[in-house]
Amino acid sequence: MTSAPLAERLSIPSGPLFFPVTAFGPDxxxxxxxxxxxxxxxxxxxxxxxxxxxxxxEFHALTPEEFERCVRAAVEAAEGRVPVVAGxxxxxxxxxxxxxxxxxxxxxxxxxxxxxxxxAGQEGLLxxxxxxxxxxxxxxxxxxxxxxxxxxxAVVELARTDGIIGFKDGLGDLDLMQRIVSAVRSEVPGDFLxxxxxxxxxxxxxxxxxxxxxxxxxxxxxxxxxxxxxxHQALASGDEATAHRLxxxxxxxxxxxxxxxxxxxxxLVKAGVRLRGLDVGEVRPPLHEPAxxxxxxxxxxxxxGYALLEEDV
Numbered sequence: 051m052t053s054a055p056l057a058e059r060l061s062i063p064s065g066p067l068f069f070p071v072t073a074f075g076p077d078x079x080x081x082x083x084x085x086x087x088x089x090x091x092x093x094x095x096x097x098x099x100x101x102x103x104x105x106x107x108e109f110h111a112l113t114p115e116e117f118e119r120c121v122r123a124a125v126e127a128a129e130g131r132v133p134v135v136a137g138x139x140x141x142x143x144x145x146x147x148x149x150x151x152x153x154x155x156x157x158x159x160x161x162x163x164x165x166x167x168x169x170a171g172q173e174g175l176l177x178x179x180x181x182x183x184x185x186x187x188x189x190x191x192x193x194x195x196x197x198x199x200x201x202x203x204a205v206v207e208l209a210r211t212d213g214i215i216g217f218k219d220g221l222g223d224l225d226l227m228q229r230i231v232s233a234v235r236s237e238v239p240g241d242f243l244x245x246x247x248x249x250x251x252x253x254x255x256x257x258x259x260x261x262x263x264x265x266x267x268x269x270x271x272x273x274x275x276x277x278x279x280x281x282h283q284a285l286a287s288g289d290e291a292t293a294h295r296l297x298x299x300x301x302x303x304x305x306x307x308x309x310x311x312x313x314x315x316x317x318l319v320k321a322g323v324r325l326r327g328l329d330v331g332e333v334r335p336p337l338h339e340p341a342x343x344x345x346x347x348x349x350x351x352x353x354x355g356y357a358l359l360e361e362d363v
Contacts, residue, residue, distance in 0.1 A: 056159040056189045057215040057243060059133050063098035066268035066278045067245075069106040071320045072120055074331035080116055082123045084330055088272075088323065089127035095275035100128050104137040104161050106269045106316055111334035114144075114151055121155035135191065139163035142178050146185040153186040160190045161218065164198035172204045176211075183213035193247060195220030202226075202233035209238040216243030218267075222254065228261045249315040250308060252281050252301050256293065259285065269315065270304065273322030277355045300355035307347055313337040314344075321345050325352060 060067075070092060073084035089100055102124035103109045103117050112120065121136045128134050136152035138145045138160045149160050162182050170178070175198055183190045190213050194200055199221055200208070208214050219227055227244075234242050246258040246266035255266050264285075271278035277300060284292035308314045317333045318340050324330060325348065332339050340348070 056133050056135070057241065059158075060099060060216070060243060060265065061241065063265060063282075065096035065098045066271045066275075066282045067099050067101060067265065068092040068097035068271050069101045069104055069267055069269050070124070071272055071316070071323055071330050072103065072107045072112065073329075074334065076331070078331075078334065080119060081331060082119060084328065085120060086123050086127040088328060088330060089124050091328075092271065092275065093128055093131055095271075096279045097132055097271065097275075099132050100124050100134045101161055101267070102134055102136050102157070104135075104163070106267075106272065106319055107137070108316060108334060108337070109137040109139060109163065111337075114147060117148060118151040118155050121152050121157050125156040133158035135159040135161050137161050137163055138182060140166045142181050145178070145182045149182055149185045149188065149190075153188050157188060159215075160186070160188050161193055162190050163193045164196050167197070169197050172201055175200065176204060176207055179208060179214065180211050183211055187213075189213055189215040191216040191218050191243065191245065193218045193220060195247065200230070202229045205230045206233050206237050209234045209242045216245060218245035218247040219263075220247040220249075222248050224257060224261060227258075227263070231261055231263070250301060250305050252278070253297065253305050255285060256297075269319045270301075270322075272319050273326050274300075274352060274355055276359060280359055295358055295361065296355070299358045300351065303351055303354075304348075307344060307351065310344055311338075311340055314340060318344070318348060322348055322352065325349050 070088050073081040075081040103120050125134050134157050136157040138148040165178055179192050192208055244263040246255055246263055248254050251266035268278045281296045308318055317337050320333055321340050
């Protein structure tokens with residue numbers, strides 16, 4: 051675990067937030083050597099943080115033992131150069147167990163994902179995340195999506211909870227997010243972090259920046275880090291021409307390709323990593339591999355994306 055506070059290290063990121071895929075061998079077991087290589091390359095390419103064993107990393111498909119080994123491997127590969135945040139989820143008891151495993155493995159923080167299956171009220175959600183936050187010394191980022199959707203008042207209570215430092219939005223309701231940001235800003239002193247956590251978040255990041263949310267997930271960074279970094283730098287410097295060129299020529303077509311299959315937010319990213327020469331294996335069920343034609347289209351899109359980086363503005 052690195053010494054600097056996680057919130058401080060994430061507040062002004064030097065690059066995209068990296069959500070590595072989890073590497074599996076031909077027999078479906080973990081391939082930690084390849085996983086370390088994947089994480090190390092991402093850090094060296096300019097990632098500001100590593101979010102290990104989260105959605106893109108197939109958290110749902112890992113046993114607790116595999117999870118701990120992966121988080122430990124990510125910490126080893128990062129070597130303290132950037133913080134490592136680990137996923138934690140399912141019901142409260144299991145989420146607490148994963149949180150403690152992540153702490154034992156040396157993680158710097160937790161991304162607390164929605165509880166398993168149930169549709170809970172605000173009171174129950176608050177109790178769940180408070181128990182996760184109290185289980186370890188690790189700072190927690192709460193992930194809003196699917197069956198964990200919060201009112202502004204509930205997020206104010208999360209922001210007042212010891213150990214909870216941020217809120218990641220995977221819902222995409224900008225009106226709700228504006229009200230959440232406003233409510234927390236009005237009622238809770240200090241800085242509270244917000245993240246755009248939509249799939250291929252670059253596609254919506256211009257809109258999120260409009261309400262003051264500058265942090266975002268980048269699954270694309272897994273296989274085209276130079277493109278992801280160029281987009282991140284364009285946003286930071288106000289270079290709208292480059293941002294729009296990458297959105298129009300790479301990100302929008304990628305999102306349209308991603309929409310061709312269920313689970314492609316993970317499996318298409320993993321295919322992209324393989325196309326770039328690192329064999330991270332296939333996804334585990336219930337996810338499935340992309341169609342061969344879609345992988346061919348992805349290869350063409352990657353070539354087009356890199357060509358865009360060579361164009362004069």
